Amino acid sequence: MVSPPAANTTGDASELLARRLRTETRGEVLFDAASRGRYATDASIYQIMPIGVFVPRSERDIALAIEIARDLKTPVLARGAGTSQCGQATGAALVVDHSKYLRRALDIDIEARTATVEPGLALDPLNALLKPHGLWFPVDVSTSAQATLGGMAGNNSCGSRSIAYGNMVHNVLGAKVWLSDGEEVDFGPIASLEPRAARIADFVRSLAARQRSEIEARWPTVLRRVAGYNLDIFHNRSERPYSPDDDVNLAHLLVGSEGTLAFTKTLTLRLSPLPRAKVLGVVNFPTFHAAMDAAQHLVKLGPTAVELVDRTMIDLSLANPAFRPTIESALVGKPAAILLVEFSGDDKETLLRKLPDLVAVMGDLGLPGSVVRMTDDAQQRALWEVRKAGLNIMMSLKGDGKPVSFIEDCAVPLEHLASYTDALTEVFAKHGTHGTWYAHASVGTLHVRPILDLRQGGPEGGAAKMRAIAEEAAELVRKYKGAYSGEHGDGLCRGEWIEWQFGPAIYQAFRAIKRELDPINLFNPGKIIDPPRMDDASLFRFPTPTAPRPYRTIALTPVLDWSAWNVQNNPVTEATTPPGSGGDPTGGFAKAVEMCNNNGHCRKFDAGTMCPSFRATRDELHLTRGRANTLRLALSGQLGSDALTGDAVYEAMDLCVGCKGCRRECPTGVDMAKMKVEFLAHYKARHGFTLKDRLVAGLPDYARTASRLAGVLNLRDRLPPVARLTESLLGLAARRPLPRWRTDTFWRSIEPAIFSGRDQTIKAAQAGGKAAVLFVDTFNGNFETENAGAAARVLKAAGYTLHTLAAHGRHPCCGRTYLSVGMIEAARSKIRALIDELLPFARADIAIVGLEPSCLLTLRDEALALGLGQGACDVAAHALLLEEFISQEAKAGRFNLKFKPAQKPFLVHGHCHQKAFDALNAVFDVLRLIPGARPQPIESSCCGLAGSFGYESGHYEVSMQMAEIGLLPAVREHPDAIVVADGTSCRQQIAHGTEREALHVARVLEKHFSD
Ligand SMILES: Cc1cc2nc3c(=O)[nH]c(=O)nc-3n(C[C@H](O)[C@H](O)[C@H](O)COP(=O)(O)OP(=O)(O)OC[C@H]3O[C@@H](n4cnc5c(N)ncnc54)[C@H](O)[C@@H]3O)c2cc1C
């Protein structure tokens, strides 16, 4: 027997643990309930509260933490990005997060094609380092942006191209680790082991020898077997040898051990040449069965990937205007499924010859004319993107029934794939559900998640159905001689099936391995050895009503309309009930929060926006996922009473800049910016508004008067003591210049010849003429008058009858500033007034054209969640940013201004809300109207200023960190370029950080306008 889990989880013990970690290490020690709650889940269905969380800054910190935990008999759980799907990254342990500080590539040997890395380094950053050398680490997991190499080794991860490159185990060359007694040991090729490792190798060799007949009889021989420990290193049972030369490497024993045997200090990896060329053949099938049956024949052609897209996913992609042209270009007729068959290598000409072979095979299979050839790189990339996005849309099903990951990666030999998938589909139907299939047909691992409502208990509940489906799937796997655990590991949902898969004798051998390497059961207890039942509802994130800790949402009246999330779904058809009928006592707010399935995609650092506060801090606390988890825990009473309006939630929401990056980029559409508005409303209702809140919110109201005092108010930036006073009194950072007041506001300097009255504008439109309303916001109107003027002159010159709102010397505002501090009622009344003014134009089908993305797009977003009726919808349908309007009009042949050729390059920084609403392409369209313009995007997330965020003294530093990640360096690198930025905040941040003036696209057009 392995010793019982070392858990010493009493309050005193955990206090002592925290104290010792604080005094003896330099790492971050997070033992409060909310921090622990943020590490209680991974991308699985489970939730286990850790004893505490430790974020080490160095290897020394980790060694000390292991020592302290051992002294105090506290289990330790190594964690990377926490994207595991089976619960292996959760546990009642000290969770050690490697991803923040332990993420260096220590050595890259180009000649030898090896890299030695720290375990917290994610795959994409490693591959970015390797790309210039023509190399990559080819275990291309879908979570490459966030998955760490330590976690990938822990899970024996597998990529889409595993048929060509193998799994993690085939690509790890060595590992330096700590054992639970604290000894540091090098695991590597068997011939060069030091004494301790050699003893372990001898032990495993003799164990394996004793089990040889069992191994031969019971070990799945498919490539994709990741369950248990790799006892077969001495007698390889994988379809592919673990090492190309067939040498035994002791590091392979640790791969897939889910952190239960050792703590990884460094990993040495085998690199591969980056393929220079790729071609794709898309095979269209009349039935799903035919696609599954064909896989075994297609792999004989030597593809690097064969990936499935089924009809559900095809339909989802066709329904999306952005993806429709791409997916259409891959289809022949109306197929039930397509397989993407990729060939890659050094030379495109050679690869092109593979496509006729593919066509011939399909002809032999009775499907002539079924192959679409894709040789263009951009077209291929676009199709892979569709495949990824389709999966994301699928995961965003609203309601308590969710696609549940528990049998999603059984692997069967290819000759049985069709029969297996047919049989499993029947199993789903028998249990009143269905699943959508996707992923790796080449290796017999098809992902499928049946839709189940795990919150429902009893014999008809989700947990009971999950167990029944798992048992029936397991029987099918056995029948077809496959592997039950083929990609995502064992964890909590497949741990109990290890003994079922390998039999009692081999399982005892696994136990012996654990005892040899970790006799005190310090590392991740309850995984692989002695796991709990998969359907133990007390371990669920959403425990059933009869579980010891049932999941209950607190009652709350939301200020925004979340009814679209307050629905239930039909597990077979996926149809949802009407909005508001889902039984959520928070009106849908809690269900919207619960959409976060912890996949961790918000930890990415790509060209997108999500999530700027994480990009700057690398803290789980300041991550979309961390925020969603904190809200979920608060809304379900797990952080104590009144937690929603308490400090812990405030802290989690504090650095959310409301950029809406997550709204677009989170696979399940978690809209944290909107959630922050909801949160702030409740928080402020309890704690009251500060003077700064009132100053920020009321700007549109007092701006007109204040602008008359421009000279006096602008002294603030010239007189440092005054700036310091505003910092101490109002919390406005003294280092941050404020927008410059001016007396010549837009409304005071309106050129009468440009604008027409309301009736005249409507009549012009009704007569078939060109007409628009220019909605000028508080910021452009008061501080950057020339932008509004430029937009007006350009539109006028292009022949539009133009109206602008300026009732009684005031202008109605979009309510943005009020929303940003949580003053919902004031925001609602502002927006209602604005809608009342704009509605006659919307009803006359006249475009409402705005300049500031955050203001104009409020009409298309928050205004619709404030219960303002059909009028809000009508206005939203006509609200366009200037660039969107001009782009649309130009495409319709209605915008024919002539521009002077560009003299300088254009560098474009997109405002986050432009990106969130897919409006940035329009900026490029419009700039391309200028002859010779080749605008280049700046790969940047949020500028960091974000409304009032970066003006606040408490946020100044992090605001500048956000800007320095991409935006400011890019501007400095291009001293000659015209920097185009449509956001007021973005222009302010660029001016502050680089002393360069960025221009609104309206001014760029005006500068190039030749009359
Ligand atoms: C949407 C989605 C798609 C996915 N696609 C794929 C896919 O294509 N292929 C695939 O294989 N997987 C996939 N996964 C699963 C998961 O992303 C991968 O297994 C990933 O490699 C895990 O990396 P991580 O950093 O999140 O590890 P974690 O989840 O943090 O940890 C994984 C395991 O490794 C252990 N571990 C972590 N660091 C160490 C260390 N320093 N020492 C010892 N043990 C350690 C942990 O204890 C844990 O048991 C997917 C998951 C999701 C949510």
Ligand code: SF4
């Ligand atoms: S917030 Fe979205 S991207 Fe982040 S973990 Fe949750 S579901 Fe994934």
Ligand code: SF4
């Ligand atoms: S709105 Fe922006 S800052 Fe806030 S969680 Fe979403 S991506 Fe992060």
